[in-house]
Amino acid sequence: MPFKRLKLHLKGAVQGVGFRPFVYRIAKELGLKGFVINDSKGVYIEVEGEEERLKKFLFKLNREKPPLARIYSQEIQFLEPVNYEDFVIRKSEEKGEKEVLVLPDIATCEDCLRELFTPEDRRYMYPFINCTNCGPRFTIIERLPYDRKNTTMKVFEMCPECKREYENPLDRRFHAQPNACPKCGPWVSLYKDGKLIAEKNEALELLIEEIKIGKIVAVKGVGGFHLICNATNEESVRTLRKRKRRSEKPFAVMFKSLEQVEAYANPTELEKALLISPERPIVLIQKKKELAPSVSPGLKRVGAFLPYSPLHHLILNSLDFPVVATSANISEEPIIKDNKEALEKLGELADLILVHNRDIKRRCDDSVVKVVSGVPTPIRRSRGYAPLPVEVPFELPKRVLAVGGMLKNTFALGFKNQVILSQHIGDIENLNTLKVFEESVFDLMELYEFEPDVVVCDMHPRYETTRWAEEFSRKRGIPLIKVQHHYAHMLSCMAENGIKEKVLGIAWDGTGYGEDGTLWGGEFLVADYTSYERAFNFKPVKLIGGEKAVKEPRRVALSLLFDIFGEEALNLDLLPVKSFSERELKNLYLAWKKGINSPLSSSVGRLFDALASLLNLKQILSYEGQGAMMVEDLYDPLVKDNYPYEIRGKEVDLRKAFLEVLKEKDKSLAASRFINTLAKVCEDIALMVGIERVCLSGGVMQNxxxxxxxxxxxxxxxxxxxxxxxxxxxxxxxxxxxxxxxxSLV
Incomplete structure (x- = not known):
C-alpha cells in the first residue's frame, strides 16, 4: 500500500472549537503520524501513512468535525513522507497575515450545564464553567491566535486540575482558553451604594433574594451589563422604565427554559429552534399570557431569550418567574462593560450591582431575530453571530473598511472573498456612541492586523459615520467612496444571497439621503454591483417640521391630508388634525404650502406612520418603528383585497388608498388592505420592469x-x-x- 504525506491548510472557524484535539484523536485512531498546529491563517496539518488511511482521515475530518467548526476552504497536497515518529499537537504560530476567523461567544453547552447543577462536580454552581464547545470567545480575545495568553483570562493561573484538563488532547477542555474552576478562576462580587457587600456564592444568593422582592439589579454578563428585574412585577418594570428613561420601547425577557417560554407565549417550531440554538438570540414571538403590561406595551410580540451564560442559568434556575434583561445603560448611551464604569454610572439605575473580575475586551449586545415570511431574519446581529464573515460571490481586489450608517450601526472589514461585520454598535447620535464606534473600528482592525486600502461610507453629509470616514480617509491618505443608502441596502441583499446578475431591488425604510437631495425610502432600483437606476419611487410627501415629523406620525398624516384636501383639511374631524391647536394648524399649513422646513420624502416607513396616526394607534412615537409595528399587529391574512392607487410615470401615488382608509371603520381591515396594497404595487412594478430576480431590503422589510x-x-x-x-x-x-x-470600483 503506497505511503504518503498529506498536507492540509484549513481556513474558517477552526480555532477555539476543539479542532486540534479532534484531529489528534482521528489521526491516532487511524494510526497516522505527523502534527497539527494553529497558525495565523487557520489550522495547518501534516499527516502521513497509507494512502487509503489518509483518504479516510480526510473524510472523517469533514464529516465528523466539531459542532462549532466551519471550514471555508481547505488546501490539500499529497507529498512524499518525511517519516514522523508520532502524531503531536504543536504550539501555535503567531507570525503571518491574520486570516483565521474569530469565533462568536457561544451559549453554555449541555455537558457544562449538567456539571453546573451536579453537587458532586468540582464546578458545581460555578458561574464561569465552560469547555471547548461553549463559552466566551469574541468578548475576551485580545489578539490572534486564540490562545489563553492572548485573552483576558491570562491573569488567572490554572490550578493543577484545570491545567491537566487543558493539556490533555482527549479531554473536553483541551485548550479551552477560558478554562477555570472555583479554585483558580474568576468570581463574582456584589455592590450596594458603591460598597462591596458580598462575594462568590453569597453574592449570588443575596442578588437572587433581591430580585425576588422586586428590586432592579445590574449583572455583568458576557458582552456587557444587563439590568434585570421580575418581568411579571408591573411596579418593578415601571420603575425600570423611569430610571432608564425608556417610556415604551419593549424590553427583552429572559426565561429559564423553553417550557417557561411556552407558558407565556406561542413560539412556532422554527422560533423554538432559534431560542435553543447555540447563538441564543432574542427571538420576537407572539405573546399568549400577559407579563407585566409595561414589558412590551401595545404590542402582540415579546422579545424572548434563554440563558446563555452559566451566571444567567444560576440566576434564572433560582427564580420561578421570567426576568426583564435589558442592556444596562441610559437610553441612547452605549452598553456598559467595565466594573469601574458600572459602579460609577449604574447606581442610579440598579439597587445592586453584580460584577465579576474577568474583563470584557469588547462590548457585544444581545442579537435579535424575527421569523419573517418563514425564514429567520436578523434584526440585530451581534452576540452569537459577530464577527463571523459573510462570504461574497467574488474575490475582493482590495481591503476595505465600510463604516455603515448612523442608526443601528455595524461596520465591516472586507478582504479576499469575505466581509466581516462588527457586532451591533447602535445609534451614533452623540459623542459617547461615536467614541465607542471609533474604539470598535480600531479594535477590530488591530485584531486582524487590518489596514484598509479604501474606506466607504453613506452619502448623507450629516451622518457622524460619514464625517468620521472623511477624516479617516484624509489622515490615512486613502480613497473615500460614498454610496447611496438604499443602493447599499440592495447590495447587501445581493451579496449575502450570492447573486451576480442584475436585480430589481425594492428598498423601503424610514429615511435615507437621496442623490437628488430629497429623503428617499420607497425605492425600486434596477441594480448590479457597479451602478443602479432609480426606476420607480413613491410620490414624495412633505415632512412638516423635518426631524419632528419622523417622531410625530400626526405631522406626516397632516401633510397627506393637505395634499389630498388642501386647506379644507384644517376643518376635518380627524385625530391628526384635532391633536393640534388652531394656531398650530395654520402655521403647519403655511409651512407645508411654502415648503418651510418640510423636506420631501418618498419613505414607506413614513407612510406607515401616517397610517398609524389616521387609525389613532400613535400620534407621537416613543421609539423608531413603533407605529409600523402596531400596524403590523393588526394584519389579518384572511383579508385578500387592496385599496386603489395610481402609477404615474415613475411615481406611485397612494392618495386614493388613503382616501379609502379614511372611510374604513375597522382598523384591522384598513391595516390589512394597506399592506396588501403595498404588495400589489410591488407585483405591478416587477411585471413592468421584467427582471427575474427581486431583492427586498430596508427596515420596512422586517414586516x-x-x-x-x-x-x-x-x-x-x-x-x-x-x-x-x-x-x-x-x-x-x-x-x-x-x-x-x-x-467593485477599485
Missing part, C-alpha cells in the same frame, strides 16, 4: 405580513424573491453593501 404577501404575489408570477437571512434588512446590514460596492 412579516408585508414580506409574505410580496413573495406570494411575485412568486406566483415566477419571480425569484430574495430576502435577508445573514444580515439585518435594516441599517445594521448596509455596511456589507458598502463593502462590496467599494470593492
Amino acid at each position: 412579516d405580513p408585508l414580506v409574505t404577501k410580496i413573495k406570494e404575489l411575485l412568486e406566483k408570477e415566477k419571480f425569484k424573491v430574495y430576502t435577508h437571512q445573514k444580515v439585518p434588512p435594516n441599517d445594521g446590514g448596509i455596511a456589507l453593501g458598502q463593502a462590496v460596492f467599494g470593492l
Whole structure:
C-alpha cells in the first residue's frame, strides 16, 4: 500500500472549537503520524501513512468535525513522507497575515450545564464553567491566535486540575482558553451604594433574594451589563422604565427554559429552534399570557431569550418567574462593560450591582431575530453571530473598511472573498456612541492586523459615520467612496444571497439621503454591483417640521391630508388634525404650502406612520418603528383585497388608498388592505420592469405580513424573491453593501 504525506491548510472557524484535539484523536485512531498546529491563517496539518488511511482521515475530518467548526476552504497536497515518529499537537504560530476567523461567544453547552447543577462536580454552581464547545470567545480575545495568553483570562493561573484538563488532547477542555474552576478562576462580587457587600456564592444568593422582592439589579454578563428585574412585577418594570428613561420601547425577557417560554407565549417550531440554538438570540414571538403590561406595551410580540451564560442559568434556575434583561445603560448611551464604569454610572439605575473580575475586551449586545415570511431574519446581529464573515460571490481586489450608517450601526472589514461585520454598535447620535464606534473600528482592525486600502461610507453629509470616514480617509491618505443608502441596502441583499446578475431591488425604510437631495425610502432600483437606476419611487410627501415629523406620525398624516384636501383639511374631524391647536394648524399649513422646513420624502416607513396616526394607534412615537409595528399587529391574512392607487410615470401615488382608509371603520381591515396594497404595487412594478430576480431590503422589510404577501404575489408570477437571512434588512446590514460596492470600483 503506497505511503504518503498529506498536507492540509484549513481556513474558517477552526480555532477555539476543539479542532486540534479532534484531529489528534482521528489521526491516532487511524494510526497516522505527523502534527497539527494553529497558525495565523487557520489550522495547518501534516499527516502521513497509507494512502487509503489518509483518504479516510480526510473524510472523517469533514464529516465528523466539531459542532462549532466551519471550514471555508481547505488546501490539500499529497507529498512524499518525511517519516514522523508520532502524531503531536504543536504550539501555535503567531507570525503571518491574520486570516483565521474569530469565533462568536457561544451559549453554555449541555455537558457544562449538567456539571453546573451536579453537587458532586468540582464546578458545581460555578458561574464561569465552560469547555471547548461553549463559552466566551469574541468578548475576551485580545489578539490572534486564540490562545489563553492572548485573552483576558491570562491573569488567572490554572490550578493543577484545570491545567491537566487543558493539556490533555482527549479531554473536553483541551485548550479551552477560558478554562477555570472555583479554585483558580474568576468570581463574582456584589455592590450596594458603591460598597462591596458580598462575594462568590453569597453574592449570588443575596442578588437572587433581591430580585425576588422586586428590586432592579445590574449583572455583568458576557458582552456587557444587563439590568434585570421580575418581568411579571408591573411596579418593578415601571420603575425600570423611569430610571432608564425608556417610556415604551419593549424590553427583552429572559426565561429559564423553553417550557417557561411556552407558558407565556406561542413560539412556532422554527422560533423554538432559534431560542435553543447555540447563538441564543432574542427571538420576537407572539405573546399568549400577559407579563407585566409595561414589558412590551401595545404590542402582540415579546422579545424572548434563554440563558446563555452559566451566571444567567444560576440566576434564572433560582427564580420561578421570567426576568426583564435589558442592556444596562441610559437610553441612547452605549452598553456598559467595565466594573469601574458600572459602579460609577449604574447606581442610579440598579439597587445592586453584580460584577465579576474577568474583563470584557469588547462590548457585544444581545442579537435579535424575527421569523419573517418563514425564514429567520436578523434584526440585530451581534452576540452569537459577530464577527463571523459573510462570504461574497467574488474575490475582493482590495481591503476595505465600510463604516455603515448612523442608526443601528455595524461596520465591516472586507478582504479576499469575505466581509466581516462588527457586532451591533447602535445609534451614533452623540459623542459617547461615536467614541465607542471609533474604539470598535480600531479594535477590530488591530485584531486582524487590518489596514484598509479604501474606506466607504453613506452619502448623507450629516451622518457622524460619514464625517468620521472623511477624516479617516484624509489622515490615512486613502480613497473615500460614498454610496447611496438604499443602493447599499440592495447590495447587501445581493451579496449575502450570492447573486451576480442584475436585480430589481425594492428598498423601503424610514429615511435615507437621496442623490437628488430629497429623503428617499420607497425605492425600486434596477441594480448590479457597479451602478443602479432609480426606476420607480413613491410620490414624495412633505415632512412638516423635518426631524419632528419622523417622531410625530400626526405631522406626516397632516401633510397627506393637505395634499389630498388642501386647506379644507384644517376643518376635518380627524385625530391628526384635532391633536393640534388652531394656531398650530395654520402655521403647519403655511409651512407645508411654502415648503418651510418640510423636506420631501418618498419613505414607506413614513407612510406607515401616517397610517398609524389616521387609525389613532400613535400620534407621537416613543421609539423608531413603533407605529409600523402596531400596524403590523393588526394584519389579518384572511383579508385578500387592496385599496386603489395610481402609477404615474415613475411615481406611485397612494392618495386614493388613503382616501379609502379614511372611510374604513375597522382598523384591522384598513391595516390589512394597506399592506396588501403595498404588495400589489410591488407585483405591478416587477411585471413592468421584467427582471427575474427581486431583492427586498430596508427596515420596512422586517414586516412579516408585508414580506409574505410580496413573495406570494411575485412568486406566483415566477419571480425569484430574495430576502435577508445573514444580515439585518435594516441599517445594521448596509455596511456589507458598502463593502462590496467599494470593492467593485477599485
